[in-house]
Amino acid sequence: MANNILTSTKSFFVKCVRVWHILKKPTRNEFEQIAKVSAIGILIIGLIGFLISVIIKMFTG
Numbered sequence: 001m002a003n004n005i006l007t008s009t010k011s012f013f014v015k016c017v018r019v020w021h022i023l024k025k026p027t028r029n030e031f032e033q034i035a036k037v038s039a040i041g042i043l044i045i046g047l048i049g050f051l052i053s054v055i056i057k058m059f060t061g
Contacts, residue, residue: 026034
């Protein structure tokens with residue numbers, strides 16, 4: 001049991017190190033594009049939630 005936990009923990013950290021080595025800092029253009037897409041997604045989800053709450057309030061009185 002303890003050996004299995006140790007092996008899986010070691011495997012996890014090896015994978016983390018592998019990902020860390022292939023990471024790169026995004027360019028300003030990439031960052032702006034990601035920020036715009038994220039903001040649009042947040043706005044869409046907020047709008048959907050708002051519309052659902054308005055519909056519920058209309059039907060419940």
